[in-house]
Amino acid sequence: MNNTVELLGFYGDDTVHAQSAWTSTSRDLTEDKINRIPKLLNMLASEGHHTPFEKSMLHFLVTVDQATHIHLLKHRIGVSINGESARYKALKEDKTYLPEDWKGIVLKEQLELGGPVNKMIDWYEKLDNFTYEANQLYHQSLEELTPILGRKRAKESARFFKTINSQITMDVSFNWRSFYHFQQLRNSEHSQKEVRELAQEMLELVKNIEGNPFKHTIEAFKL
Numbered sequence: 001m002n003n004t005v006e007l008l009g010f011y012g013d014d015t016v017h018a019q020s021a022w023t024s025t026s027r028d029l030t031e032d033k034i035n036r037i038p039k040l041l042n043m044l045a046s047e048g049h050h051t052p053f054e055k056s057m058l059h060f061l062v063t064v065d066q067a068t069h070i071h072l073l074k075h076r077i078g079v080s081i082n083g084e085s086a087r088y089k090a091l092k093e094d095k096t097y098l099p100e101d102w103k104g105i106v107l108k109e110q111l112e113l114g115g116p117v118n119k120m121i122d123w124y125e126k127l128d129n130f131t132y133e134a135n136q137l138y139h140q141s142l143e144e145l146t147p148i149l150g151r152k153r154a155k156e157s158a159r160f161f162k163t164i165n166s167q168i169t170m171d172v173s174f175n176w177r178s179f180y181h182f183q184q185l186r187n188s189e190h191s192q193k194e195v196r197e198l199a200q201e202m203l204e205l206v207k208n209i210e211g212n213p214f215k216h217t218i219e220a221f222k223l
Contacts, residue, residue, distance in 0.1 A: 013214060089155070099124070142155065
């Protein structure tokens with residue numbers, strides 16, 4: 001299955017960011033100050049005064065491969081993550097990610113043997129078969145190791161059969177400052193395709209919140 005992301009909820013908006021900044025003088029909102037919010041947020045973003053953006057929160061539920069999971073774990077400041085644990089529960093559902101861009105790339109050894117290309121196994125199918133076998137070994141080892149090692153040890157060690165394209169579901173939240181940092185690093189041509197696509201989907205979900213509450217913040221950070 002593909003990696004997925006859902007926006008569970010959010011707190012804050014452009015006004016919350018602006019009022020946080022104005023706390024140093026006066027939080028009272030006048031019509032004039034409301035009209036100046038876009039200019040203020042632009043100044044805060046461009047000058048590196050990012051503390052006011054820590055007052056909002058974005059809350060996502062993601063299902064991702066283990067490589068993307070590791071990328072997410074690199075982000076700790078202003079980020080909160082809880083995820084599925086193969087140590088505390090047996091993974092009954094074999095959720096796996098297969099890279100779509102592998103489809104149609106035939107193994108070199110098969111090309112050298114010749115024959116109709118449409119009958120050859122490509123790398124996508126090869127990984128699918130390999131993952132299926134690994135998942136079968138996970139379930140088999142869990143069943144056979146449990147009476148010998150106990151359920152706890154069997155669960156935590158049988159997961160060594162799980163491949164890096166195995167998917168887990170994670171609960172992830174960012175404040176806006178940390179979300180911007182995540183977007184800088186992961187929504188980039190230099191990042192791995194899977195985490196880049198996740199970052200892009202997250203940003204689109206935020207841009208499409210009803211009422212566009214972060215419109216001026218998004219524009220201020222040029223996202």
